[in-house]
Amino acid sequence: MIKKDLSINFLGVKFPNPFCLSSSPVGNDYDMCKKAYEVGWGGIVFKTIGPKSYIINEVSPRFDALTKEAEPFVGFKNMEQIAEHSLEENLADLRRLKKEFPNKVLIASIMGNDEQTWEELARLVTEAGADMIEMNLSCPQMTSHAMGSDVGSNPELCKKYCQAVKRGSKLPMMAKMTPNVTDMVVVAKACLEGGADGIAAINTVKSVCNVDLQKMIGMPIVNGKSSISGYSGKAVKPIALRFIQQMRTGIPGIEISGIGGIETWEDAAEFILLGAKTLQVTTAIMQYGYRIVEDLTNGLMHYMDEQGVDSLEELVGKANKNIIPAEDLDRDYIVYPEINKDMCVGCGRCYISCYDGAHQAMIWHEEERKPECDHNKCVGCHLCALVCPVGAISKGEVVLKKTAKPGRSIKNIRL
Numbered sequence: 001m002i003k004k005d006l007s008i009n010f011l012g013v014k015f016p017n018p019f020c021l022s023s024s025p026v027g028n029d030y031d032m033c034k035k036a037y038e039v040g041w042g043g044i045v046f047k048t049i050g051p052k053s054y055i056i057n058e059v060s061p062r063f064d065a066l067t068k069e070a071e072p073f074v075g076f077k078n079m080e081q082i083a084e085h086s087l088e089e090n091l092a093d094l095r096r097l098k099k100e101f102p103n104k105v106l107i108a109s110i111m112g113n114d115e116q117t118w119e120e121l122a123r124l125v126t127e128a129g130a131d132m133i134e135m136n137l138s139c140p141q142m143t144s145h146a147m148g149s150d151v152g153s154n155p156e157l158c159k160k161y162c163q164a165v166k167r168g169s170k171l172p173m174m175a176k177m178t179p180n181v182t183d184m185v186v187v188a189k190a191c192l193e194g195g196a197d198g199i200a201a202i203n204t205v206k207s208v209c210n211v212d213l214q215k216m217i218g219m220p221i222v223n224g225k226s227s228i229s230g231y232s233g234k235a236v237k238p239i240a241l242r243f244i245q246q247m248r249t250g251i252p253g254i255e256i257s258g259i260g261g262i263e264t265w266e267d268a269a270e271f272i273l274l275g276a277k278t279l280q281v282t283t284a285i286m287q288y289g290y291r292i293v294e295d296l297t298n299g300l301m302h303y304m305d306e307q308g309v310d311s312l313e314e315l316v317g318k319a320n321k322n323i324i325p326a327e328d329l330d331r332d333y334i335v336y337p338e339i340n341k342d343m344c345v346g347c348g349r350c351y352i353s354c355y356d357g358a359h360q361a362m363i364w365h366e367e368e369r370k371p372e373c374d375h376n377k378c379v380g381c382h383l384c385a386l387v388c389p390v391g392a393i394s395k396g397e398v399v400l401k402k403t404a405k406p407g408r409s410i411k412n413i414r415l
């Protein structure tokens, strides 16, 4: 088995590997966190600890899932707030975890409801032995509007609360962003101005996941009603990657902990290539358990080996330069689909999708049940390749458009 050093330095703290539990029920108490450390997670962001005065009273049931065909969890909706355990119990768990796992990274997630409580919580978790603080400025389903994503979408408040946390603690601190904003760069900048050392992104996306058609109520149903609340899991990965890419390119030197739909080592590598240094996971753990960290670490080590890198740091942000404004993309050529007739199983899906959803460029040969691309009609959109269930369609011949710039050649086009 290939072994590579997965350790990484994030905000001055050395993580044995970049994989962390994100703040949620997966890191709710001492026993859970102990098990997670033991199976190989590099760090834990403990379930968000709130002010003593804020009493948590959760609904039942509190989850829902978006499914598709055989997939039970395309996306996941939760209506949960912050830690239900008492402040004293949470601080005791933090103390015990740090004592028993001194080489693993312990991050305390906190959420105040005014400057004083933010400062006080920062002080308390520092005394309890946390290595780092994460400010939860982003839960979209708090029952108080003085907390959560209502705060996280207000840059001035974010700045003020970051300053309060910095008064309460000298620990490295990251501010956790809500994706329920148009421009995360503005909020992240305000947090950094307020003293945040780095950014964690993203928390959950506001959602209505499903509606029960007979009862005509959103899901989950709580005594005949439902609420808008946070959506996570695989479905939110593209949203998370977009925000991370924009922050990484919009704020020089920013350090980011990436969150949102990480399930596989490939997801993890994508977050790293767009600028995340550490990675946090909840929904995939809720679905599959802590052991997914074995696949995550092994896969990432193999990827490092394949890429010929010895340090994870070398990969951070490497793909950012290849995401450019739409107006700067090369619009001079078409790449036609190439159909591998040996692989094709004759299902006809490329033909149907091209006819009903693209440019009627697939010719269907009924006798042999095989498609053929008519280059006179094909625009090279590659919908057909995306719907083919056996991967029989790839990128083929490249041709210049009539509108291509004079002197353009197809040499050196990277597909």
Ligand SMILES: Cc1cc2nc3c(=O)[nH]c(=O)nc-3n(C[C@H](O)[C@H](O)[C@H](O)COP(=O)(O)O)c2cc1C
Binding pocket: 022, 023, 024, 025, 047, 048, 076, 077, 078, 080, 081, 082, 083, 109, 136, 139, 176, 202, 203, 204, 231, 232, 233, 234, 236, 259, 260, 261, 262, 280, 281, 282, 283, 284
């Ligand atoms: C059931 C549940 C509870 C959560 N509770 C918290 C929380 O207490 N604090 C917090 O910062 N984020 C909380 N989150 C958000 C996650 O930490 C994470 O940001 C989000 O789920 C996206 O990551 P994922 O797709 O890996 O789940 C919660 C998420 C879920 C699903």
Ligand code: SF4
Binding pocket: 336, 337, 353, 354, 358, 359, 360, 361, 362, 373, 377, 378, 379, 380, 381, 382, 383, 384, 385
């Ligand atoms: S690339 Fe688009 S237009 Fe061309 S055959 Fe495929 S689906 Fe049709």
Ligand code: SF4
Binding pocket: 339, 343, 344, 345, 346, 347, 348, 349, 350, 351, 370, 371, 387, 388, 389, 390, 391, 392, 393
């Ligand atoms: S979708 Fe793929 S397998 Fe189905 S007919 Fe088209 S090329 Fe063949």
